[in-house]
Amino acid sequence: MKKEELREEQKQILTEFATNPKKKEEDQRIFKNLSQVDLIHQAQTIGITASLPIEIDTSKIIAHLWDLGKDVYLAKVVPGPEHKMNFVHYTYRSPLKKSAFGVEEVSDPDAEINNELDLILVPGLAFAEDSKQRLGFGGGYYDRFIASHSEVRTIALANSKMLFKTATWPIEDHDLPVEKIITAD
Known part of the structure; x- marks a missing residue:
């Protein structure tokens, strides 16, 4: 199945x-399973998105990270043809x-940008259990970011409708797997 077709589906x-x-x-x-993952406790600077209704709710996760004393950074798209993003405090x-x-981003122009994060919670529409590949929303923002920040650790959150045994979509050279997928199981 083509990526565009699976994205729409x-x-x-x-x-x-x-x-x-x-x-x-x-x-x-x-959320409960994520809170028990060592990567969360080891990381100090964590990138995340304010979730859309179709994604795993990140509001409790963000509040929990603050409670743990973590520095939270929201993804923010940089306007322009480069399809870049930054993480804003x-x-x-x-x-x-x-x-x-339609994603909430920090609007303070003076907010600190930090792209040297310890961990990123990577969003997506579908995730392959075997290869940890993800089907994103189609902009390539996360793949480009992770490719240029190879030291960052990555976790994805996937519910039962996002999880596939194996990728049913084509994997391209620029598609990067996540390190760990947290599910409800």
Whole structure:
């Protein structure tokens, strides 16, 4: 199946699942499982996104990271043809604004940018259990970022509708796997 076709199919499946009480239950189990992962406790600077309704809810995760004394950075797309992104320091007082993609980003132009993070929670629409490959939203932002910051550790969060035994989509040279996938199981 082509990536574009699977992206559209996954968006539809995840949109329907977003209203199912099972999604909230899975999100809570994923949060619990993530909170027990050594990578979270070892990292001090952590990049994350403010989740869309179809994604794993990151609001509790972000609050938990703050409670642990972690420095949290939200992904922010840099306008332009390069398809780059930065990670911007995020506190409970940071002003947010929705991006063109509908994702909340820190809107303070003076907020600290830190692209030398210890860990990134990488979003996606689908994840392969065997290869840890991910199907992202199609912009290539995370693949480019991770390729240019090879020392950063990566974790993905996947509910039952995002998890595939193996990738059913084509894997290209620039597609980078994540290090670990946290599920509800």
